[in-house]
Amino acid sequence: MKINILKHCSLLLACGLCLSVVARSQSAPSKDFDRQVHRMMWEAGVPALSLAVIRDGRLAFYKTFECRPLNGNRRINDETIFEAGSLSKSFLVFVVNRLIDKGVLQPDTPLCRYLEYDMLKHDNRYRLITARMVLSHCSGIENWKPDNNPDTLEIMADPGTKFVYSGEGYQYLAEVVKKLLGQSYDEYISKMIISPLHLKHTYTSYKTQPLNYAVGHNSLGVAYKKWKNEGPVPAGGMHLTAADYAKLVIALFDGKNISADRIREIQTPRIGLDPHNPAYCYGPGFELIITPGDTILSHGGITPGFKNLMFYSVKKKCGFVMLTNSDRGTVMARRINELTTGLDLSAFFRSEYVVGQYPSHTIRLLQLYRKRGVAEMFKGIGQLKATADSITRCKTLNELGYIFVEGNSEVAEKILLDNIRLSPSSSLAYYLLGHAQMALQKYAPAFNNLEHSKELGFDLEPVEPYLKLCREELQKKEPAVK
The missing domain is CATH 1.25.40.10 (Tetratricopeptide repeat domain)
Known part of the structure; x- marks a missing residue:
């Protein structure tokens, strides 16, 4: 007998058979929180979610959710790790600010005075690049070397003048720290962060991690082959849980590890992200969402099959971290914020490049595609064109x-x-x-x-x-x- 798999999965969801694994959790943010998260994951096509909520500067809630029909044969538990992507950069932000506090590194001294960098020497502008510029993504250095000439690094804009997101800038800064401390990246991250903060489920590379890892999925639900970085990639190679990253965020802003001056500096806008959205900009280490009464920090992390986000208010001492094993994972961010912290993230979600949030036309059209095929999806697109405003339709x-x-x-x-x-x-x-x-x-x-x-x-x-x-x-x- 032929079974309608999608209908069968829907019944599993309705019966509560999407697995949720609790890890050091306190009370849920709302009475029917689990049910709402499970439904959202199913409709958005997200197999797994690692979620941590910070309240009053403490880890208040941590839970890992799984929608089994979407996650294949792999199971998750409270120690399952996710690829962090660019959330990895926050570890270097922590270390650099500690070194600035100690006078070991000056934020506005050109990095070439600490360490010459052969891949940038062909462009004299590299002698202007500072740690503050790298942290704020306005050094001008291209994101990754293969983007242009694989043998050198290109400077895409005059240092300090324009937002150019740069993983390679962080790689350079990590090498500067290595020289200043006389320790490898693995060594100084372990000594300064992982060990003292007791991050038991954080790993700098695939080589050092356990086999208990989530597998990423593309936007149509197809699993990717696991990325195996055998060595550390400071700009994007960490593997961790949402709880461990939340502990790092807490340690950055609790006043015990870096000075009040450095905390204020991190919250200071340095470069604009969108000329049409001045409340959304970048500071030294994080995106900044400027609201009438607060400055909210944000950072994302992306690798193939993983989409992650963090938001945190230093003033209110609250925020959340979400790690997902889907290229569609961050479509749940707005609703999760509504259910957990209620931070004013309107400037973030106004950005042209932020994916449409749950519930959305895109989610509905992808559901049509998954259930009934491409022809039905195009019928849905026809209805969208007839009814939606031009901005919604285009996006x-x-x-x-x-x-x-x-x-x-x-x-x-x-x-x-x-x-x-x-x-x-x-x-x-x-x-x-x-x-x-x-x-x-x-x-x-x-x-x-x-x-x-x-x-x-x-x-x-x-x-x-x-x-x-x-x-x-x-x-x-x-x-x-x-």
């Missing part, structure tokens, strides 16, 4: 296009072409369409659309590496193309 179609670029590039191309017809000024739509067409080996239109995204002002990440790839592919067929 939803861009988000869907992004999801399908890797999962089904032909579907992505169709969605994004439709969006460009309706919203011809969306630089993100052209950028994503270029990627979809690259995946389909349509390099000529991909080049044109990527180029047009630049003309429209797209600057979320460098476009030139992809233009270069298109040129190279076109030159194989037409040597005259330059």
